[in-house]
Amino acid sequence: MTTDLRSFALESKAWPYEEARKLLKRYPDGKAGDKPVLFETGYGPSGLPHIGTFNEVLRTTMVRNAFHTLSDQPTRLIAFSDDMDGLRKVPDNVPNREMLAEHLGKPLSRVPDPFGTHESFAAHNNATLRAFLDQYGFDYEFASSTDYYASGTFDEKLREVLRRYDDIMAVMLPSLRGERQATYSPVLPISPKSGIVLQVPVEVVNAEAGLIAFVDGGERIEQSILGGLAKLQWKPDWGMRWAALGVDYEMHGKDLIDSAQLGGRIAQILGGRKPEGLIYELFLDERGEKISKSKGNGISLEQWLTYAPEESVAFYAYREPKKAKSLHMGVIPRAVDEYWQFRGNYAAQEPKERLGNPVHHIHDGKLPAGEMPVTFGLLLNLVSVMGDASKAQVWGYLGNYVADATPDKYPELDRLIDRALAYGRDFVTPMLKRRAPEGVEVAALERLDSELAALPAGTSAEDIQNIVYEIGKSQFGDAGGFDNLRDWFKALYETLLGAEQGPRMGSFIALYGIDNSRKLIAQALAASG
Structure with a gap:
């Protein structure tokens, strides 16, 4: 030492x-x-x-x-x-x-x-x-x-x-x-x-x-x-x-x-x-009740590991042990993504800073090699719109977003895909409910479709995000426009993904593909009548 x-x-x-x-x-x-x-x-x-x-x-x-x-x-x-x-x-x-x-x-x-x-x-x-x-x-x-x-x-x-x-x-x-x-x-x-x-x-x-x-x-x-x-x-x-x-x-x-x-x-x-x-502090279930072995109202380790890697459990346990925390299936995706966020920051930190990084304590200062090029949340959005997808199909879509995306290069991502497919199947897809766009949302989606149609293949997620942002910004404050940008992004999630919350749309569109994303827009516009 x-x-x-x-x-x-x-x-x-x-x-x-x-x-x-x-x-x-x-x-x-x-x-x-x-x-x-x-x-x-x-x-x-x-x-x-x-x-x-x-x-x-x-x-x-x-x-x-x-x-x-x-x-x-x-x-x-x-x-x-x-x-x-x-x-x-x-x-x-x-x-x-x-x-x-x-x-x-x-x-x-x-x-x-x-x-x-x-x-x-x-x-x-x-x-x-x-x-x-x-x-x-x-x-x-x-x-x-x-x-x-x-x-x-x-x-x-x-x-x-x-x-x-x-x-x-x-x-x-x-x-x-x-x-x-x-x-x-x-x-x-x-x-x-x-x-x-x-x-x-x-x-x-x-x-x-x-x-x-x-x-x-x-x-x-x-x-x-x-x-x-x-x-x-x-x-x-x-x-x-x-x-x-x-x-x-x-x-x-x-x-x-x-x-x-x-x-x-x-x-x-x-x-x-x-x-x-x-x-x-104690772990609470989604109703705010104390976790009990006799009630069985918590999550078993086997259940968590069905939907997320081992490190995410450790990350969730490490954070703020003196504060009460809910322990239910809904906390898993964020735990996975925050673990990888802290792990990604570790290498650039000074030794003193590393001692306060949760991953230092999870791995006792001996971090494994590897990186995660996409978030778990983004994977869940992808598999939810794909429907009954296979692992091979998910890797095919990842090729749109990650250079040289292969299981050999990203073995931890390969394992995470299995968890994403399981979590999406059991907890995301059953809750999805797309609604038809209405009012200013229709015009905004039509403009997004037109902008996407003009983009060359391989356009970066950041460039696509800028387009999405500019469309919402141009509508913001106009007569009959969105009250705020948050309403535009909420409309995208609800009409295209069927959820109240979602990813950066530039990243999602780059991952799902411009053509496939335009199909989602077409389906939404058709539903608007």
């Missing part, structure tokens, strides 16, 4: 560097015993992972990479699955929901897999998450709550929970309603009768032996909490895990601020320390 780059990173306002500097302040002389600085992400496998889950690992990795720029200290990243939690409700987006309902309350790792592919529901969801992470090549260690409890990894801290039981209750009880206070216990024994994670009061019988007593089905039972026979309520569990593993960094959503504060206090009681971390 060069001294200049490190000095720039120490001053950079890019949020991954701001987060990484928290860890430098935490360990100004390095972590004791040269132990790795430990990053953690948490996941509750009560439903299928969504992009919000994936993005937490992605953002944490960005902070970890930024820390590597600032420090030579070793690091680890643990992706922790809370798969010992009880199944509280049946998700809406899974098969065999009736079967799952029969196992409510049992640890997720002991609930049968409704998909029939793994030994448990948790194992299925864990495998899905790991496939997400492996696809991106994340450097992480997967950890299972069930494995850690059952193997005894947490046993010593669980004994400490019993030793400090009253102190932990003093932290938790003020955060609960009166009726919940009467039955609350930070320790949840697993019923030897039903296998359900019980929400019952417990009595500490012998802290050193890990022994508690509780009532199960009217019978008083004494049982160990060690070796996977119990788990903790999730807030005490969070704090216990921070203390047991020595977690130094874990980000979380705005909805968990109070929970993290409680977890931090419990971690301190158990001899640990609350980790550093970013508090991020």
Whole structure:
């Protein structure tokens, strides 16, 4: 790591560097015993992972990479699955929901897999998450709550929970309603009768032996909490895990601020320390509701990657994590085009400026070669007017606009065409509705057709754009003309493309071809009567 780059990173306002500097302040002389600085992400496998889950690992990795720029200290990243939690409700987006309902309350790792592919529901969801992470090549260690409890990894801290039981209750009880206070216990024994994670009061019988007593089905039972026979309520569990593993960094959503504060206090009681971390805003669906695994109202990673490249997901996750953002299919095209805009700017930027460019953090400063000669938005406009187009046909049109346009020269464009065809088919074409031009729009389109007819083949997109602009400008302010230029461009989009918004028309006409564009104009004029 060069001294200049490190000095720039120490001053950079890019949020991954701001987060990484928290860890430098935490360990100004390095972590004791040269132990790795430990990053953690948490996941509750009560439903299928969504992009919000994936993005937490992605953002944490960005902070970890930024820390590597600032420090030579070793690091680890643990992706922790809370798969010992009880199944509280049946998700809406899974098969065999009736079967799952029969196992409510049992640890997720002991609930049968409704998909029939793994030994448990948790194992299925864990495998899905790991496939997400492996696809991106994340450097992480997967950890299972069930494995850690059952193997005894947490046993010593669980004994400490019993030793400090009253102190932990003093932290938790003020955060609960009166009726919940009467039955609350930070320790949840697993019923030897039903296998359900019980929400019952417990009595500490012998802290050193890990022994508690509780009532199960009217019978008083004494049982160990060690070796996977119990788990903790999730807030005490969070704090216990921070203390047991020595977690130094874990980000979380705005909805968990109070929970993290409680977890931090419990971690301190158990001899640990609350980790550093970013508090991020939540992803919302198109109705403004919080993304939920059980509702399945977000976008899965598979869905996003059907319509856009991997880098666009990372770009969307990077931007403004402290602001709430909508997460629905409509955000994909802009994410793709903005990613390429920032990537195109990177080479000409000074090293200091590059540290604030999102693509620097997406690729950890190692940008791949390649360029994108057309925008995704323009591709979508092209495929929408082409109708049932093939990839080969799209490449044929690209020859009008891009010199030497071949898949070998532009492999990333070749892959983007597949996504554009899919997105156009599923989300653009079904919404198109061309209207007939009226009033001044008719005369303006007739003039555009006449101007285009006089152009030689190969006229540049910029020259065509100037013609389009001049036509609208000449009509602007005249009696019976457009009220403003925006109305002219809106008329072009609505009458020729069937959409309310669209591309630079010069670029579209150059791409689609002058003759084909004149055919669109002719169809529009014919519809006007």
